[in-house]
């Protein structure tokens with residue numbers, strides 16, 4: 001059940017709910033509203049916190065009975081750490097902890113909004129995201145559906161329309177993230193490319209966008225050699241979903257293109273993965289899920305630019321019809337690729353999608369992909385790699401990620417490494433010679449399909465899934481990058497080209 005959010009300008013002692021959530025700062029300094037809990041405990045809150053070792057650090061929570069209070073029968077104390085270090089990320093995590101702690105509570109009232117001096121809209125958005133994402137569960141296949149009962153969250157001490165708008169934004173963003181999580185968590189057996197495409201159509205109906213789904217025959221007509229090549233080993237044929245958001249009175253000429261890797265299952269193909277390497281490979285469509293989820297929220301967020309999404313969907317399987325190491329594929333833009341490792345499949349389908357975005361006059365591109373294990377080795381499971389060119393565009397994307405609270409770190413695209421992708425027989429090989437720097441050589445491979453269009457590449461192989469609940473993340477698919485893409489689309493500034501002139505609009509390009 002979706003959570004509905006309310007705001008009241010009243011102080012918390014006038015409110016009534018199943019659960020009260022109040023902030024406590026570092027060293028047990030009571031935040032706004034915590035006095036209500038102290039009174040319910042007969043003034044013994046400080047001693048109690050000390051006895052049980054609750055210090056008020058971020059991510060700490062403590063549930064206490066407040067039976068004497070008229071507000072709620074129980075309260076959660078939420079640690080926020082140092083007041084000076086209070087960021088939207090801290091609030092988002094705090095709200096998620098409350099949602100996780102809420103167990104059977106149907107309604108929560110909280111004074112978290114009044115903690116710190118963030119802009120009310122920003123704080124409210126982070127809180128709404130935290131409540132929805134912390135309460136998220138994937139229970140589709142659980143006999144015992146331990147689903148969250150949380151239906152109503154009221155923010156006390158709310159100030160004006162900004163708070164309401166922030167809450168609405170947060171709920172929309174978190175709804176999109178939840179859809180991406182659902183798709184990632186869905187087992188591969190239940191999400192063939194065709195089924196994934198159909199789910200995208202259902203999501204996007206009535207969201208102010210136009211959806212086109214290319215069948216296998218259309219992929220052939222469109223010369224999508226990478227998508228067809230990777231897909232040819234599966235009995236479930238590939239699809240390619242294109243989504244156009246064209247707001248009325250779009251501001252400026254800028255078109256933002258979003259490209260997402262949609263490998264519904266990555267067995268590695270004939271270059272087969274190990275059994276354990278395959279365990280999480282239903283996650284390999286997280287990039288496509290993220291861009292499609294983002295498209296579903298553009299209208300609600302009143303994005304004023306044109307945004308186009310490209311999501312190639314394939315299943316990478318070994319079979320008598322699969323591509324073989326050594327085979328050569330001709331990509332959509334004519335580039336030929338020698339496939340030496342069929343497990344480096346993401347870049348093959350992205351090559352076609354990037355080339356299509358370029359030919360359809362994107363002014364800036366972001367691609368999102370669970371592309372390399374090497375990126376996980378480099379940055380771990382929580383931080384995405386960000387690469388691209390030119391740097392002001394990459395910086396624009398990275399700044400959006402920072403504001404959205406999704407950790408990303410820049411990796412280089414060394415021109416020197418480009419020769420590691422030289423093939424004996426084709427224009428490119430799909431893996432580098434020598435095994436090092438795999439995230440960078442994958443980035444360099446993609447770069448050869450974007451021409452001179454400003455482009456940023458997000459390698460989300462690590463953060464696309466979480467091994468355990470953590471802050472707003474729940475175990476399994478995380479919906480990583482949705483928040484960044486929505487923040488980016490909302491603030492998008494079309495990059496200026498190096499020559500200072502806008503991209504030519506009349507040049508005839510192959511569509």
Ligand code: BES
Nearest residue numbers: 341343344345370371372373374431461
């Ligand atoms: N989908 C994988 C990357 C991946 C690995 C994502 C681990 C999440 C966790 C990708 O298709 C892949 O297999 N990449 C290979 C590339 C190699 C063959 C050059 C890899 O990283 O091992």
Ligand code: MN
Nearest residue numbers: 266343344345
């Ligand atoms: Mn692979």
Ligand code: ZN
Nearest residue numbers: 263266284346
């Ligand atoms: Zn893959």
